[in-house]
Amino acid sequence: MTRDVPDQAGGVGVFDRAPDDQVSVLDADGTVVAPALEPDLDEETLVSMYRDMRLCRRFDERMISLQRQGRLGTYASLAGQEGSQIGSTYALADDDTISYQYREHGAVLSRGFPWEYLLYWMGHEVGNAALPDVGVFPLNISIGGHLPHAVGYAWAAKLNGDDGVTLVHFGEGSTSEGDFHEAANFAGVYDVPIVFFCNNNQWAISTPREKQTASATFAGKARAYGFDGIQVDGMDPLATYVVTEAVRERAANPADGEARPTMVEAVQYRFGAHTTADDPTVYRNEAEVNQWKERDPIARFEAYLRERGLLEDERIDAIESAIDETLADAVDRAEAYEGDPDDMFEYTYAEPTERLLEGRAHLRELRETHGDEAFLEDG
Known part of the structure; x- marks a missing residue:
């Protein structure tokens, strides 16, 4: 399934060529060819x-x-x-x-x-x-x-x-x-x-x-x-x-x-x-x-x-x-950046739905009750 690597092109002007006439300046060894x-x-x-x-x-x-x-x-x-x-x-x-x-x-x-x-x-x-x-x-x-x-x-x-x-x-x-x-x-x-x-x-x-x-x-x-x-x-x-x-x-x-x-x-x-x-x-x-x-x-x-x-x-x-x-x-x-879990709810809809607001409120309640670390450990 190996395909050929394209050949180098000559020094014709950028616009003076067909779409398959590839523009190159350097060859594979870094030598100027155009x-x-x-x-x-x-x-x-x-x-x-x-x-x-x-x-x-x-x-x-x-x-x-x-x-x-x-x-x-x-x-x-x-x-x-x-x-x-x-x-x-x-x-x-x-x-x-x-x-x-x-x-x-x-x-x-x-x-x-x-x-x-x-x-x-x-x-x-x-x-x-x-x-x-x-x-x-x-x-x-x-x-x-x-x-x-x-x-x-x-x-x-x-x-x-x-x-x-x-x-x-x-x-x-x-x-x-x-x-x-x-x-x-x-x-x-x-x-x-x-x-x-x-x-x-x-x-x-x-x-x-x-x-x-x-x-x-x-x-x-x-x-x-x-x-x-x-x-x-x-x-x-x-x-x-x-x-x-x-x-x-x-x-x-x-x-x-x-x-x-x-x-x-x-x-x-x-x-x-x-x-x-x-x-x-x-x-x-x-x-x-x-x-x-x-x-x-x-x-x-x-x-x-x-x-x-x-x-x-x-x-x-x-x-x-x-x-x-x-x-x-x-x-x-x-x-070192500490993200705010509330951000998860900010970019879903232009206007938050009722279900989205309920989910955010539930997450906030869990964080307030258990703290972020305990909440994360609990999944």
């Missing part, structure tokens, strides 16, 4: 991108460890997708808005990493509250359900005369949902300033890419709705950056006759399980995983930066130490 597309980024930005990619990987490892220890709820791993998440986020303007599905933790980490984000994964809805402060939509774990909302938000921004662009992340499995098609059709008809960012990690839980669609690419689906689709090597942060930068500019400042939306298909691979509740060994083999790991986005980018003289072992060690301190502090603060 000099014309290499973004002109300064040393500070390049090293910062690398640091955030390492933070993503370390965050992923730490969250999975916490989940296995019963200190975190079900978690969706991002390993293998750091290049697309960091590359796309860095290409946006500060006032652009990001809507994501549930795996794109890099969008949060690279925009300041509010420690409260961990609270959501620990079961506290309040963990969502910090995300709008960094220009990220509150997390809503669904398959494609957020796409029409993101389009509506972007359209409202356009009507209000705002300059910002909305980028919405989703997995390729979402293209099998009606929400995707409705959102894409609306965006195309009304020239909405949005970037549809499809993270094609080859697996929609246990369903392989070839069973998701008969289309040659997911990027090609955009053509049906009147706008362009571009396929990019999602494990190449420079390629992802330059493509996102180009489509973001088109959305913000469209030329005459050009539709504002664009769909980007980031071709990549999910190294780990769909979530910590999933066992990928049931539906895929190790040979396929190892084949894609040869294109590890962090190793590729590190090789590129070393070749340019921007990274050496000592600097990497310092980055790792700083990341460990950041994560340790975030975990300590999140685990």
Whole structure:
């Protein structure tokens, strides 16, 4: 069941290609293969991108460890997708808005990493509250359900005369949902300033890419709705950056006759399980995983930066130490948070039902009578 890893593309312009002509800047070894597309980024930005990619990987490892220890709820791993998440986020303007599905933790980490984000994964809805402060939509774990909302938000921004662009992340499995098609059709008809960012990690839980669609690419689906689709090597942060930068500019400042939306298909691979509740060994083999790991986005980018003289072992060690301190502090603060059991009743309905109010009153009575600790021990 092993599928071929896509070949690298040449140095043709971002928009001057078919949906199946994949944009790449770096090869698997970190060598520049498309000099014309290499973004002109300064040393500070390049090293910062690398640091955030390492933070993503370390965050992923730490969250999975916490989940296995019963200190975190079900978690969706991002390993293998750091290049697309960091590359796309860095290409946006500060006032652009990001809507994501549930795996794109890099969008949060690279925009300041509010420690409260961990609270959501620990079961506290309040963990969502910090995300709008960094220009990220509150997390809503669904398959494609957020796409029409993101389009509506972007359209409202356009009507209000705002300059910002909305980028919405989703997995390729979402293209099998009606929400995707409705959102894409609306965006195309009304020239909405949005970037549809499809993270094609080859697996929609246990369903392989070839069973998701008969289309040659997911990027090609955009053509049906009147706008362009571009396929990019999602494990190449420079390629992802330059493509996102180009489509973001088109959305913000469209030329005459050009539709504002664009769909980007980031071709990549999910190294780990769909979530910590999933066992990928049931539906895929190790040979396929190892084949894609040869294109590890962090190793590729590190090789590129070393070749340019921007990274050496000592600097990497310092980055790792700083990341460990950041994560340790975030975990300590999140685990020290004391939630209010009343919160369980706050987000079920817009207006609480009589039965919900009765349940809340009963819980309050038990807590007052027995105390929180005794109540929890009693179940």
